[in-house]
Amino acid sequence: MNKLDKETVTNRKGVLQNKYYLYLTEFFAGMSVMAVELGASRLLAPYFSSSQIVWTIIIGTIMIAMALGNIWGGRSADKNPNPDKLYIRIIIAAVWIAAIPILGKYIIVVISAALVFTISNNFLIFAAFLSCMIIFVFPLFLLGTVTPSLVKYTVDSLEDSGKTVGALGAFNTIGSIIGTFLPTFVTIPAVGTSVTFLIFAGILLILSIIYFVSTKGKKKQCIAGFILFFICCAFGASSRFAFWETNLLYEGESIYNYLQVKETDDSVILSTNVLFGVQSIMKKDGGATGMYYDYAMAAPAMAGRVDGDMLILGMGTGTYAKQCAHYYGASSIKGVEIDEKITKLAGAYFELPASVPVTTYDGRAYLAADKGTYDVIMVDAYQDITIPFQMSSIEFFTLVKEHLNENGVMVVNMNMHSDAEGNINDYLSDTIAEVFDYVYTVEVRGSTNRELFATQNPDVLSDFEAMRSTVEDAELQMMLARVSEGIAPYEKGEYILTDDKAPVELLGMQVIDVLIQEELSYYKDLFKLKGIRGFLEDL
Secondary structure (H helix, E strand, O other), X not given: OOHHHHXXXXXXXXXXXXXXXXXXXXXXXXXXXXXXXXXXXXXXXXXXXXXXXXXXXXXXXXXXXXXXXXXXXXXXXXXXXXXXXXXXXXXXXXXXXXXXXXXXXHHHHHHHHHHHOOOOOOHHHHHHXXXXXXXXXXXXXXXXXXXXXXXXXXXXXXXXXXXHHHHXXXXXXXXXXHHHHHHHHHHHHHHOHHHXXXXXHHHHHHHHHHHHHHHOOOHHHHHHHHHHHHHHHHHHOOOOXXXXXXXXXXXXXXXXXXXXXXXXXXXXXXXXXXXXXXXXXXXXXXXXXXXXXXHHOHHHHHHOOOOOEEEEEOOOOOHHHHHHHHHHOOOXXXXXXXXXXXXXXXXXXXXXXXXXXXXXXXXXXXXXXXXXXEEEEEEOOOOOOOOOHHHOOHHHHHHHHHOEEEEEEEEEEEOOOOOOOOOHHHHHHHXXXXXXXXXXXXXXXXXXXXXXXXXXXXXXXXXXXXXXXXOOOHHHHHHHHHHHHHOEEOOOOOOOOOOOOOOHHHHHHHHHHHHHHHHHHHHHHHHHHHHHHHHHHHO
């Protein structure tokens, strides 16, 4: 037996005498890393969105943590090749991950509040990055030490080192694959993000406890880890993202979104983020919303077919569909909504009639497969910076145009208006104007929304005025009058989005930075003038 053989055998204790337990450790470590990564995206999404920017930050941060863990773990294993230290690190990582559902949301809110007063640009990047660094780097750094440590314990001789390291890599990869699919398709939709963190933290804890039970060591550490994990389960299993809200009818998650239904004195509201606006709304009296939906009501009148065929891409809970049915009568309305759970909430809380068909599908993919044509197509798939790039390009709007009847109208809600040159709305509007011959916009009063109407009909405005004069409903008359007063032809620029190049997240983030600064300028000035005490007294 050579020196390497003796050292390896000496280091193996308890269940580690069976090399397959080392492979099992690698398997569950890889699985847990991916589960935490996916859980991180769901933890951050309600506060920072689930855009490509946020995903980039999450992946980059986790790769940093894993790289540092690999380096330190390898050096530590060479210096002191004691498996006890590895499994203690796994216990610590497990407890930390279990604590994320309890503490993570508070850390995010505190970091966001602090940065709002200190950062003027790229707020989302800094806030998301710091949140990731504080919440996720340490436990993933510890899990990053697993692979180099296990290499030290599993390689019996240099002759079979390649085979052994390859087996470890395979177990890690298989675990990572399962850790990718299991949270997304099973645990998060079934029990939520908080319980998902607890499940994988529990797996890591059990893995370590089995090792220490077999070696009859570190009883105090195991007991302490179990107690802390139990406390995290007791307080974290029902953890809420919007912990400051007291009037929620529903809070949950789907494959795609964090979902929150809130009730006010006069409305029921769906939000998919706790920090960014309203996704859908229902007025309890059945009247106008006071939002962009009211302006979009002009589209059927512009098309000259108030009882025509209508398609809504981004159905949400059916606010626009219900308004069209209410004010225009028996229109033929179909909706497309990618999130099936939102459609279920529409029936449960927003009184969407079962007679309105909703297809669970991506809007562009639906159009590509659909053979129908429509008088009105409503595109309402844009939210904060989570704009689907595939529904913002020339190719997409060309597809929409092909599905419009003669004199048909596309209406698009753009929810981040900015006066800065080259903003996201400039890109969307110019792209649409590249496809459609006649494009008109109107600013929505009291909001950052802009409503855009596009058509091939040169007489669309005169047709609109003619239809408006026939409207008898007083509330609808008022809504159409607002559009008539504010509508203006759009002058096309050169900002074009294509399937190949559509940096919608970066463009959206620039607008959000401006909006945040505008909204908080008063409080920033107050903070500078009176300090933290004066600021808190004013609040």
